Amino acid sequence: MKPRDLAYxxxxxxxxxxLPVIFHVLHLGHVFMPMYxxxxxxxxxxxxxxxxxxxxxxxxxxxxATGMPPFMPPIALxxxxxxxxxxxxxxxxxxxxxxxxxWLVLAFTLVIGRAVSAGLLYGVAHVMxxxxxxxxxxxxxxxxxxxxxxxxxxxxxxRLGTNQSEGRQ
Numbered sequence: 001m002k003p004r005d006l007a008y009x010x011x012x013x014x015x016x017x018x019l020p021v022i023f024h025v026l027h028l029g030h031v032f033m034p035m036y037x038x039x040x041x042x043x044x045x046x047x048x049x050x051x052x053x054x055x056x057x058x059x060x061x062x063x064x065a066t067g068m069p070p071f072m073p074p075i076a077l078x079x080x081x082x083x084x085x086x087x088x089x090x091x092x093x094x095x096x097x098x099x100x101x102x103w104l105v106l107a108f109t110l111v112i113g114r115a116v117s118a119g120l121l122y123g124v125a126h127v128m129x130x131x132x133x134x135x136x137x138x139x140x141x142x143x144x145x146x147x148x149x150x151x152x153x154x155x156x157x158x159r160l161g162t163n164q165s166e167g168r169q
Contacts, residue, residue, distance in 0.1 A: 005046040009054040012042035016058045020068060033146030035059060035069075039083050040090065040109070040150060044102065044158045048091025055083035073128065078120045086113040102155045110147050114140060 019034035028034075039058060043051040063069050063076030070076060086109050093105045118136040125135035 001047070001050055005050040008042060008046045009050050012038040012045075013054050013058050016054075017062050017065075020062065021066065024068060030142060031145045032149055033143055035062065035079070036083065036086075036146060037150055037153065040086055040106070041154050041157050043087040043090035044094065044154070045161060046091075048088050048095070051087035051091055052084045055087040056080050059083060074124055078117060078124065081120060082113050082117040085116055086110070089113075102158045103151065106151060106154055110150065114143060114147070 015038035016035045019038065023032055023034040035058065039051075039055045042054060045051075046054075057080075059069055059076050059079040063071050069079050089109045089112060090105055093100060093109070097105075118140050121139050122132045122136040125132040
């Protein structure tokens, strides 16, 4: 892993640990999905493996350190898998199809990620003998403000980051 990737993973990983604390103080954590914002953004700046590994580790680390996301029900593990898959997918799409617009890669990835999350939550709820359809449905519905925030903010951050790196060359 390149030092640049390590630095980005550290900065965005730290932001992914800090932002949820701030959002939860304001009671906006579950609605705006603040951990997702830096981890999904990171995937546009580093190699897919580095982004996926960071996205896998941060929710588990946060759950262990703060209790958010919780391990029971296994939200931390579900988020870790969803975020790692999303980060990997963004990296693969950006490298395989570099002409695709950022917003399109992001929108496609968010849809896939939320579908995977709903499927995982459905399975977990079913095993725990909870109303699986209700749990998965609520997860999808409650996350839409966070999806809108990511669609509005992440392409702008990527554009700014790309312009900065072009200016250094």
